[in-house]
Amino acid sequence: xxIDKTKDTVRDIMNPFYRFFKIESSGGIxxxxxxxxxxxxxxxxxxxxxxxxxxxxxxxxxxxxxxxxSLHHWINDGLMALFFFLVGLEIKRELMAGELSSxxxxxxxxxxxxxxxxxxAFIFFLLQGGTPAADGWGIPMATDIAFSIGILTxxxxxxxxxxxxFLVAFAIVDDIGAVMVIALFYSQDILxxxxxxxxxxxxxxxISNLFNVRSVIWYVLIGHIIWFLFLKSGIHPTxxxxxxxxxxxxxxxxxxxxxxxxxxxxxDRFCRTACTEKMTLSNVQLEVIDNMENSISRVQSPLxxxxxxxxxxxxxxxxxxxxxxxxxxxxxxxxVSVFSGVSLSIIIALIAGKVLGITGxxxxxxxxxxxxxxxxxxMKMIFGTAMxxxxxxxxxxxxxxxxxxxxxxxxxxxxxILAGSFVAGISGYLLLKxxxxxxxx
Numbered sequence: 001x002x003i004d005k006t007k008d009t010v011r012d013i014m015n016p017f018y019r020f021f022k023i024e025s026s027g028g029i030x031x032x033x034x035x036x037x038x039x040x041x042x043x044x045x046x047x048x049x050x051x052x053x054x055x056x057x058x059x060x061x062x063x064x065x066x067x068x069x070s071l072h073h074w075i076n077d078g079l080m081a082l083f084f085f086l087v088g089l090e091i092k093r094e095l096m097a098g099e100l101s102s103x104x105x106x107x108x109x110x111x112x113x114x115x116x117x118x119x120x121a122f123i124f125f126l127l128q129g130g131t132p133a134a135d136g137w138g139i140p141m142a143t144d145i146a147f148s149i150g151i152l153t154x155x156x157x158x159x160x161x162x163x164x165x166f167l168v169a170f171a172i173v174d175d176i177g178a179v180m181v182i183a184l185f186y187s188q189d190i191l192x193x194x195x196x197x198x199x200x201x202x203x204x205x206x207i208s209n210l211f212n213v214r215s216v217i218w219y220v221l222i223g224h225i226i227w228f229l230f231l232k233s234g235i236h237p238t239x240x241x242x243x244x245x246x247x248x249x250x251x252x253x254x255x256x257x258x259x260x261x262x263x264x265x266x267x268d269r270f271c272r273t274a275c276t277e278k279m280t281l282s283n284v285q286l287e288v289i290d291n292m293e294n295s296i297s298r299v300q301s302p303l304x305x306x307x308x309x310x311x312x313x314x315x316x317x318x319x320x321x322x323x324x325x326x327x328x329x330x331x332x333x334x335x336v337s338v339f340s341g342v343s344l345s346i347i348i349a350l351i352a353g354k355v356l357g358i359t360g361x362x363x364x365x366x367x368x369x370x371x372x373x374x375x376x377x378x379m380k381m382i383f384g385t386a387m388x389x390x391x392x393x394x395x396x397x398x399x400x401x402x403x404x405x406x407x408x409x410x411x412x413x414x415x416x417i418l419a420g421s422f423v424a425g426i427s428g429y430l431l432l433k434x435x436x437x438x439x440x441x
Contacts, residue, residue, distance in 0.1 A: 027315035028150025031393065034320035035327040035418070042328035050328055067228075075325045076401060079318050081227055081241040083394075086314045087175050088245025089307040096250050099169040108362060108371035109166060112382075113173035115361025116389050117141040120353025127345040136342065136403040136413055138181045140349035140420075142395030145171040146319060147421065148388040151429050158436045160381070162374030167385050170358070178395050179242050186402040187235045194233035198226050198240070205247035214249055214302050236402065248306060254298035262295045319394055326397045327418065329411045336411045338419050346416030350390045351424050358386035384431035390424035392417055 041050045059068035069077070100106040120140035128134050148167060152159055205222050223244035231237040254262075270288045281289070297305075329336060337343065362382050365371040373382070396417045404410040 027146040027319060030316055030320040031144075031146055031323050034323040038324045038326075038328040039331075039418075043331050047328075047330065054325055054328075067231075072325055075322055076398070077231065077237050078227075080322055080398065081238045082310065083241070083314050083318050083322070084179070084238040085223075085241030085245050086307065086310050087172075087179070088242035089248065089303055089310070091172055091176055091242075092246055092248070092250060092303060093307065094169065094172050099165060100173065104371075106169075108365055108373070109169035110173050111361045111365040111371060112166075112170040112358045112386075112389075113177060115357035115359075116143065116170065116174060116354050116386070117177045117357070119357030119360070120349045123353045124345055124349035127348065128342065131341070132406065133342040133345070133404075133409055133413075136346070136400060136409075138178070138185065138399045139396050139403060139413060139417065140346055140353055140392060141174070141181065142178050142392045142399060143171045143174045143354070143389045144391050144393035144395060144421070145175075146315065147391045147393050147425060148428075151388055151391070151425050152385075152432065154429060155433050155436060159432065160374070160376040160436075163377050163381055163385060166374050166377065166382075167388065170389070174389075175395070178399065179239065182236055182399065182402065183239050186399065187239075190234040191232065194229050195235060198229035198233060198235075201226050201229070202243055202247065205244065209247055209249050212249070212251075214253070216248075216302055216306060219244065219248055219302070238398075245303075248303045250301045250303045252299055252301050254295060256299070259295055259299040263292060266292050266295070322394065323397070326401065327414065329414050329418075331415075336408070336415060338415050340412040340415075342409055342412045343416035343419065346396075346413060347420035347423070350392055350396075350417075350420035351387070351427075354390035354424070355383065355386045358389050359383050362386075378435075380435040381432065384428055384435050387424050387428035387431055391421045391428070393421045396421075 038050070041047065054070065054072040056071045057068055058071055058074055059066055061067050094100040099109060121137045124140050125134065125137045128136065145168065148171065149164070152164060152167060201222055205219060205226075208218065208222075223240065226244060227237050227240040230240040266288045270285055272284075300308075338347075359379070359382055362371075362373075363379060366373055366379075373379070397414060400410060400413040400417065404413060
């Protein structure tokens with residue numbers, strides 16, 4: 001009986017992670033499909049239609065207040081703010097109650113992520129320092145969590161759960177690093193009056209959190225104002241998504257025991273009289289449903305409610321649309337080649353840098369007893385996971401758009417990202433499939 005209860009408890013704790021893992025893995029398939037469609041379309045006689053669609057102007061506002069940008073800019077500056085908002089929610093959850101919530105849990109993934117950012121950036125700078133491509137040093141720092149988890153899923157159940165959690169944890173720390181790099185190094189010509197005004201609105205959100213304001217509409221409304229002010233100030237507007245996410249309340253209004261008791265009482269009321277099937281509900285039953293919805297709302301934090309709501313949309317819409325808008329490279333252009341200096345530098349920095357950085361820093365932390373390897377995980381598996389960490393894609397493509405204004409450099413960077421991520425994904429899959437061959441299920 002005790003064993004069954006323990007199993008049920010473990011299953012309840014891990015179910016959200018399994019759902020997250022399932023969405024991320026299928027999201028990787030959507031990303032691949034969107035990338036292939038964009039690449040093929042951009043290299044057909046109909047390529048002009050593809051680029052005309054992306055450059056189509058769209059405007060919001062009225063009268064003197066009018067914000068007009070191309071569809072491509074709306075995707076990269078607007079739609080991707082939702083992606084960064086979700087990233088911010090995930091980071092805050094992990095810091096408050098997840099794998100990054102205590103020093104002992106966080107040490108190893110933080111160390112692995114730092115190695116996986118510093119070493120690739122250093123290698124790229126060694127290869128391209130002093131050239132027009134030098135500004136792209138941030139490109140090979142990123143790990144694409146959707147692709148890497150999707151590939152890991154293909155190996156099956158023999159992959160230890162602890163290894164999957166380790167990958168998610170260091171990828172989230174990697175996202176923190178990428179956000180900081182974008183904020184510090186890829187935001188230019190800042191208008192400080194607009195930036196300070198945006199901080200005033202952000203302070204309003206922090207005060208709202210302090211006074212336990214839980215209205216999601218309020219945070220979203222002020223968040224839109226902050227996004228607009230970031231856009232006007234010169235700070236990349238997607239960073240507003242991360243900041244606003246950190247202001248969303250994480251506390252719950254209802255304890256678990258109270259939720260269970262309230263739910264049981266309402267269920268008893270629902271069938272207190274004859275509980276025969278009818279076409280319509282009674283007034284009491286409608287009231288019970290309202291009460292249960294209220295209890296469900298109070299037992300969830302606004303942060304987790306938003307994360308649960310946005311995750312499928314970002315995974316199945318935002319990220320594939322971004323990939324479609326940014327992966328359309330004309331391969332027949334003479335200046336675009338996988339063998340160009342910037343392409344090869346990104347491939348080398350992604351693969352060699354991530355593998356050396358993640359594996360090396362993890363080994364050092366275990367060697368000096370700063371962190372411990374996860375259960376049933378060995379250094380061979382860490383090596384294979386580090387190879388998956390070299391799948392940069394979404395965040396790497398995003399940073400490349402910020403780093404390069406020259407179209408030839410940008411397209412060659414994208415070629416390097418796609419080629420490096422492809423090689424890393426295949427290699428990581430084969431390595432981990434071999435290294436987990438004798439693991440018990």
